[in-house]
Amino acid sequence: MKKLSLRTRVVTGAVVVAALGAGTFGAMSASASSPAAAPAAAVKADTSNRNLQQTTHLTVAAATKAAQATLDAAKKENQRISVAVVDRNGNTIVSLRGDGAGPQSPESAVKKAYTAVSWNAPTSELVKRLEQAPNLKDIPGTLFLGGGASVQVKGAPVAGIGVAGAPSGDLDEKFAQAGVAALAR
Secondary structure, eight states, rough: OOOOOOHHHHHHHHHHHHHHHHHHHHHHHHHHHOOOOOOOOOOOOOTOOTTTTOOOOOOOOHHHHHHHHHHHHHTTTTTTOOEEEETTTSOOOEEOOOOOOTTHHHHHHHHHHHHHHHHSSOOOHHHTTTTTTTTGGGGOOOOSSSOOOEEEEEEEEEEEEEEEEEESSSHHHHHHHHHHHHHHH
């Protein structure tokens, strides 16, 4: 039997590898083009079902409007703040860091908003509750300082607005209330 040269063996090996690769690719392509499984049947929500609950949430546009009104109120008083608007579940909808606001202020604003919506009360009122229940401050994600306001619909919380960066919690809360008021217009 004739011995093949090194070059012939390399070329032959490359052709075999290419052929195997093309076959595998073709098989995979054929599988990809097969019809997809039928989609699962759509679930129809029955609003009269007692296992379901309807909730009210702010739109992104409304949250942005409230946040901008908050920044504008602070700017009128030459204050550099950050503002956050969270939904009923404490998820951030909008967070704006005003020009010149401190680096800690965005996170503090989110925590104040979360705290306000969680207890459906201004955070300045919640600070007073710490006297009777000092462990409240240990709940993760909360910040018991003035500057958070709850947004309510028929007395139920639907969002929270938190402000941080002004020299006092009273000012922060005043600006947060300006954001709540903007939603009523």
